[in-house]
Amino acid sequence: MVPVTLAELDLTGDLARPSRLTVRDLLGWPQHGVGVAFDCATSGVQHHRFTGPRLYDVLSAAGPGFDPARRKDRLRFLIAVTAADGHHALLSWAEIDPDFADAPVLLAVTIDGTRLDGAGPQLVLPQDRCGARYVSGVRAIRVDGGYRARARV
Ligand SMILES: Nc1nc2c(c(=O)[nH]1)N[C@H]1C(S)=C(S)[C@@H](COP(=O)(O)O)O[C@H]1N2
Ligand SMILES: [Mo]
Numbered sequence: 830m831v832p833v834t835l836a837e838l839d840l841t842g843d844l845a846r847p848s849r850l851t852v853r854d855l856l857g858w859p860q861h862g863v864g865v866a867f868d869c870a871t872s873g874v875q876h877h878r879f880t881g882p883r884l885y886d887v888l889s890a891a892g893p894g895f896d897p898a899r900r901k902d903r904l905r906f907l908i909a910v911t912a913a914d915g916h917h918a919l920l921s922w923a924e925i926d927p928d929f930a931d932a933p934v935l936l937a938v939t940i941d942g943t944r945l946d947g948a949g950p951q952l953v954l955p956q957d958r959c960g961a962r963y964v965s966g967v968r969a970i971r972v973d974g975g976y977r978a979r980a981r982v
Contacts, residue, residue: 835947836946836948838855838968842972843893844892846892847891852949855936855938856938858890859882861881861882861883861935862878863933863953868958870959878940879935879953881935881951881953883934888925900928907972907974908920908972908973909973912967913968920954936950949965949966
C-alpha cells in the first residue's frame with residue numbers, strides 16, 4: 830500500500846538538472862537487489878535485503894558539473910546525503926564512479942520487501958562493514974565540486 834504522504838528527495842548542488850524525486854520516480858531507473866550484513870556499534874549485526882537504482886545512475890542523470898571526458902575533473906566532487914532526522918554522511922564521486930572505486934551503492938526503495946514511499950529512500954553501501962552510512966529517510970543529496978584542500982606553495 831502506498832502511504833498518503835510521500836517522502837520527497839531533493840537533488841541539489843553542481844547539477845545541470847536539479848530535481849525532486851519520490852520513491853515512485855526512483856522506480857523509473859534500472860532496479861538492483863542486494864542482501865547485506867552490517868555491524869552497528871549499539872545493536873550488533875543487522876541483515877537486510879534492499880532494492881533500488883544505483884546512486885551513480887540517479888546522480889549521472891541529473892548532470893553533475895564536471896567534464897565527463899576528463900576523468901581527473903571528477904575527483905573534486907563530493908556527495909552529501911542528509912536524512913529527515915539530520916543524520917548525514919559523505920561519499921566521494923570517485924567512490925561510486927565505474928572508472929574509479931565503482932562501489933555498487935544503491936538508493937534503496939524497498940527494505941526486506943517493504944516499499945519506502947513514506948519513509949523515503951535509504952542509502953545502501955554493500956562495501957561498508959559498519960551500518961552508519963546506511964542513511965535511512967534520505968531527504969537531500971547535494972553534489973559539490975568546490976572542495977579543495979589548502980596547500981602551502
Ligand atoms: N536517518 C538515519 N539513518 C541511519 C541512522 C540514523 O541515526 N538516522 N543510523 C545509522 C546507523 S548507526 C546504523 S547501524 C543503521 C541501523 O540500521 P537498523 O536500524 O536497520 O539497525 O542505520 C544507519 N542509518
Ligand atoms: Mo550504528
